[in-house]
Amino acid sequence: MARQPEVTDKNVARSRARSATTAKGRPGEAAAETGSAAPGPKAAETPAPKAAVKPATRAKAAPKVAAKPAAKTRRAPAKAASATGAAKPPTAAKPRTKAAAPEPDQPQVAAPEPSKAASPKPAETPKPAETPAAKAAPPADAPAPSEAAQLPLARKMAENIERIEALGHRLVTALADRQPSNPGVEAPGPDLYVTATNAFLKTLAEQPGKMMGTQVSFWGETLANYVRAQKALAKGTLLAPEDDAPADKRFAHPLWQSHPFFNLIKTQYLTNARALRKASDSLDLPDAVSRRRIDWLTAQIVDMMAPTNFLATNPDALERAVETEGESLVKGLENLVRDVEQHGGEMIVSLADRRAFTVGDNIGTAPxxxxxxxxxxxxxxxxxxxxxxxxxxxxxxxxxxxxxxxxxxxxxxxxxxxxxxxxxxxxxxxxxxxxxxxxxxxxxxxxxxxxxxxxxxxxxxxxxxxxxxxxxxxxxxxxxxxxxxxxxxxxxxxxxxxxxxxxxxxxxGEFTSFLQNDFVDGIDAEIRRHGLLPARLMSRTMSFLRANDLVWGPAIRSYMMGETPPAFDLLFWNGDATNxxxxxxxxxxxxxxxxxxxxxxxxxxxxxxxxxxxxxxxxxxxxxxxxxxxxxxxxxxxxxxxxxxxxxxxxxxxxxxxxxxxxxxxxxxxxxxxxxxxxxxxxxxxxxxxxxxxxxxxxxxxxxxxxxxxxxxxxxxxxxxxxxxxxxxxxxxx
Missing domain, CATH: 3.40.50.1820 (Alpha/Beta hydrolase fold, catalytic domain)
Known part of the structure; x- marks a missing residue:
């Protein structure tokens, strides 16, 4: 940023004349902006006007004005610097009773309507009540409107923090009720991973060129994705190049296509998914059961790592959080706590609003x-x-x-x-x-x-x-x-x-992964412990056959978007499982x-x-x-x-x-x-x-x-x- 010129009486007069013209053309705006400035240190002072620029710009410009004397005996008041959002310079002198002149080349500053208040002579400076702008300004001891406007937001933030704290305690309590996990029903047994590792080592030993070619192809595609995003960012455009990815309802938001950042995240995820599937397909596995299980496990990893499953890379959830001032995230936490409490410490997302239906009342009513x-x-x-x-x-x-x-x-x-x-x-x-x-x-x-x-x-x-x-x-x-x-x-x-x-x-079929001995043995152990096959275990197994539709999608809408589960009779029935x-x-x-x-x-x-x-x-x-x-x-x-x-x-x-x-x-x-x-x-x-x-x-x-x-x-x-x-x-x- 260029060095600001010195403030002189000639420049002050020119600046005030230009500011007066602006204020005269926009009296309502001038009054509003004047009223939003912080009051001066003394009642006799005219309140320093608020700069009509972005906060970041004011923060850079204001300290130089405050630190540099306007003349040999005149310094900018410290309050004027604070009104622009800048920190108080340590070298600022004690303010005098005269109002400081704004810098001539500083970005536009709304000023009071022309009056004697613009005169640099102390004897001619009227009291604030004698000018229209001063009459419009708030009392010296009243908070600035910009601060007052933020009070409801501050109160809302405080309320949300209290709610989050209470919900956090509830969540910890609910998770403490969770029974010790049974590894046999949480994931495939070690045999599957040994099979996959042996197949990988065999392919690497027998076809090293193929493995290296696959890796180089992945690196090249990744670099191409990065370069494309860099070019879009360098141009400063929100229109990223069209991609040839298949339609996917997870990426329906326009920002996945138009914004270089989100487009890069999506494109790289799809690249990673293709690479994982290609690597899985290239494994030389011993039988059809192993092939189905590896394909199933690969699909679970691909679905789980989708960028839509994470708040920082989900534009729908981020927009909702901004629009609701964070309320959607608090409601999402409430939904999460409710689900964990209802399912004995298990994190199982509710697919439907259980309050919407009563069997025999508005569902299942045939006489x-x-x-x-x-x-x-x-x-x-x-x-x-x-x-x-x-x-x-x-x-x-x-x-x-x-x-x-x-x-x-x-x-x-x-x-x-x-x-x-x-x-x-x-x-x-x-x-x-x-x-x-x-x-x-x-x-x-x-x-x-x-x-x-x-x-x-x-x-x-x-x-x-x-x-x-x-x-x-x-x-x-x-x-x-x-x-x-x-x-x-x-x-x-x-x-x-x-x-x-x-x-x-x-x-x-699709139950192949769950009907092998590692999973069935785990279910057997669960039954010996409880005497039955719990409904939540059966529901979870069925849901992961269609993870995007029955796990990740509902979790995003409930926990990140803060939405109430839908009043959908079929999903209500689906959640009314039995042991x-x-x-x-x-x-x-x-x-x-x-x-x-x-x-x-x-x-x-x-x-x-x-x-x-x-x-x-x-x-x-x-x-x-x-x-x-x-x-x-x-x-x-x-x-x-x-x-x-x-x-x-x-x-x-x-x-x-x-x-x-x-x-x-x-x-x-x-x-x-x-x-x-x-x-x-x-x-x-x-x-x-x-x-x-x-x-x-x-x-x-x-x-x-x-x-x-x-x-x-x-x-x-x-x-x-x-x-x-x-x-x-x-x-x-x-």
Missing amino acids: GTVVHRAPLFELIQYAPTTPQAHTLPLVIFPPWINKFYILDLKPQNSLIRWLVEQGQTLFVVSWKNPDASFAETGMEDYVTAYIEAMDKILELTGQSRLNTVGYCIAGTTLSLTLALLKQRGDRRVNSATLLTTLTDFSDQ LPGRMAMQYLRGLCQNNDFAGEGFDLLGHRLHVSDVTVPLCAVACESDHIAPWKDCWRGVSQMGSTDRTFILSQSGHVAGIVNPPTRKKYGHYLSEAGFDGGHQAWREGARFAEGSWWPEWGRWLAERSGPLREARDPGEGLDPAPGRYVHERAG
Whole structure:
């Protein structure tokens, strides 16, 4: 910065004349800026005006004015320097009663309106009350408006600090409640890392040129990213060059593209991600299981290290923090503390606002009656809405990993209501949410519960046969039950419908990483400690199959943006998880998932060795095209091995839940039907399929009606034990 010229009487007059012209043209602005200056040291002094420049500029210019005498006997008052935001120079002389003249070449300074106050003669200097500017100025003992304007912000900051301190104590207390971690369920075992290391060393020894080429390519791309950002910064532009990165909703904010800094962060992250995947792909691994596990671990690292997961590199979160004066970060901390407290010290993000829904009040409201209660389940019959209903009753067995009201979220998407409207005499099982006292409850107890529920339904309706539905793991268990009834010669089941059901686990799909011995042994240890498989462990495992959508994205919105979780019924249900009895969980994981006994050598249960080929009843199976939990090709493969001669397979669009909860009124997702049969493999079936618009419900409804018997007067379930949805559905996992 150039040295400021000396202040002379001639320069003072010229400067004041120019300032007076500015003040005269903008009287309101001049008064406002004059009023914002700090008062002078004495009442007789005219308050020093506030410089209309950026604080950083004033801080550099003001000390030179204060340190350099205006004339031989005149020095700038110390208060004038403080009004500009500069520190008080140690050499400043004691101020005189005369107002100091501003520097002529100093950036524009608003001055009082021309009056005698501008005269350098002490005798002609009027009192502040005699000038318009002085009249507009605040009293000498009042705080400056600029300071007063900051008082609410200061109070808000103090309040936020107090809230943060209190929340910090709560967070520490909540984290102290966390049970000691079990390494077996926190991360893959050492075998996976040894396998990866050996594969890396082998590739390095056998193909050193390839490894070096990959590294050089990564360095070159990184330098190119840096140079591009440097050029954009040197030009002083916010328009970074276009990149060819694929669309990613995490980087939807314009600054990821337009700002050189954020663009560099994003581009380098994508470069790193490609390099990690390429390095993973180049490893020579011993088998397909190792390949899937390495790919899964690489994907977890890539997702975790996304710049959007960190406050300093998330422009959405930074903008929100500035806009709310930090309030969003405080609310985010409140959300974090709430989640840790609710989950026993575990950091599990809430996906939905739990205060927005009450089961039986505004969700799960289809009218019905609990007609039977057993230690493991409640049996609900839903009230008919048609004068007549089909003779053969229909029972739905929902999965006990979640609550049954996924089939009755809202009236407009309720499968339960729709089935009643089709004239079905409908019963639904509501499972008990087990605690540690159910530790020895096994798969045989659930199969026995299926048969008990059927017995009760046949007794209440006076029928000898019924139709059945099983969803997800309940469909797997229904298949076991059908195989058992076949071997016993029991023909009570007229037909069965399997929704997203796995019976052949030869391809473990995305669960491969979690179904190896290191993880399963860890789950076994957890079960021995608690007597059950805790709901939070199951929820976390399922969430990390879609980490960006179910972990990192919700965490960003809740903890960094300070948003309240959405009032979304499907996510509310997803968070209403249940515990699993310890014995049943290990039978399922070891016998069905790992050993694939049901589709292999046979699954031993209740004195029988059950095989998937023992399922011989008329069958309709529904799978979902983008289901990552029960992939449709695996569902198809299990059905193809069943002994039924009457088999129908329907492929719905969408995923594990949305593909099933797909009412006809939506017309959002279609479905596929095929006459190709089950002899040529799933791909041949798919190639021979025809597409049908809209929900699969009507197609299934016609199939079911043909097997439900004639219509008769609808059965009234009466008062029963309790109104639907019963008691068990309200039990929360501890």
